[in-house]
Amino acid sequence: MTKILVVAEQQAGQLKRSTLAAITLARQIGGAFDIVAVGEGLGAVADGLQGYGADTIFTVDGAAYANYLAQPYKAAIVAAATETGAEYVIAPAGTFGKDVMPRVAAALGAGMVADCTALVDAAAKTFKRPMYAGNVLATVRSNTAKTVISVRVADFDSAEKSGGTSAVKALTAGDGGNGARFVDFDITESERPELTEADVVVSGGRGLKDGETFWKTMNPVADAFGAAIGATRAVVDAWEEVPNDMQVGQTGKVVAPKLYIAIAISGAIQHLAGMKNSKTIVAINKDPDAPIFQVADYGLVADAFKVLPDLVEKVKQARA
């Protein structure tokens, strides 16, 4: 039977929902799966992983893992993969998975399928993944006995609980020859939902003039919809007030919310790759020829600054 290891993503002792997308791919491949969580103080994370059908939840818990560093985390994941003899090691493709999983692959002698969007054939070990900023969809085959996969979270449903109890087992691992030291984590403070998990995302483009105007314009819209705020690559590149972790696109985050509202965004291919799987897309742009209208379900050709106050009021009324 195929043995799979799912790598849980956690931040400060809180399980991240992205983990559930990795569990979904594990279930699709089939066979038995275990989960490994790495960090310090993993009690709540291990509890949160109960009920999804894992045989064993491995915890690698200790001060050496208090903050993410590639080498210690790699050593911990490899310890679990070695313990179970996993043929697949699967993690969500956030910055955590992108950073650590190639090292896990190299340590295991495995090939790595990055940003997997679908399983094609488990027996043939074939998977789909985007290339060229999402302009090409490739089917790739793993030629190695062990395969590491990072899953694009927006392309997989979050796994539902299936019942049952998983055994919890603590593992120890070294520091992986660690040559790095944690200095600081400057958290982006936000009361809004996380970009990749939000039901509604409103994103702004270069049409919003400057960084200050960006926030002044986007905040009321996000409040009205209860949305997360995203931005184009051009915006985060040009305006320091808009952090790079808000970037939606091939080189930033890939989102697939129920509703995506593109404001003053022209629709560069780079950006479309990050949002075109959204269920409903709204575009507001004063240029009727903007490519964003070619993917939008509803387009409004208008100056965003002029129509947004009205939209905010009407949406508040509709949601009241």
Add this chain to the structure above:
Amino acid sequence: MKVLVAFKRVIDPDARIKLTADKSAVDESSVEYKANPFCENALEEAIRIGDDHDAEVVLVTLGSEDSTQQIRAGLAMGAARAIRVDIEDKALDSDLAARILAEIWKREKPDIFLFGKQAIDGDNNQTPQLVAEYLGLPQACFASKVEIDEDAGEVTVTREVDGGLETIALKMPAIISADLRLNTPRYAKLPDIMKAKRKTIEELEVDELGITDLGMKIEVISLEDPPKRTAGVIVASVDELVSKLKNEARVL
């Protein structure tokens, strides 16, 4: 000090990408080639480190002779010399590229090996991390700020990660991958372009590096166009938009 920079030739990131009629490959008949944008961020940072710390900047490309134009552009930006390992891009996966680049690291022994965080063709975002693991070196990916303390033998890197900015300090030698906010790559000046023509490009074959296993761990077996999304309707007013969102899409 010495800084090594991986530098890749890619299809123009602004080109319209389409597949050939038989869907076997990306249609390259009428596209231009450029240096990978993230590699330009990496090279720019290397040149700045070179200026501030009197470091030699060496550029390495894995590619066919066609890559020479991009290598010359990199030399014109300010790299002192270049190495080209002669291998077709199609013959490489991230892992083989990493194994070759690890051998180049062993020949050059740089204090810092800089990469772009990903190449905009394959979008794999793996090679720097793989090189780091093969060499047992610390890594800092998605860098937006790099500061070197030569006396401490450390490089402090701010990383753009989900949820904020993480700062870590790495013992050198170290591997760093550049994100787009690290810097703004310079344009080469004409005298530098002329000078670059006289700089050395060392050419190497893969077997000279002692690599005998040319197998790919991950192989692309077919390509297809992504599913198309069709354009919807243009609404006339905010009222119509809100009504559609509420009654038709049912998302309010």
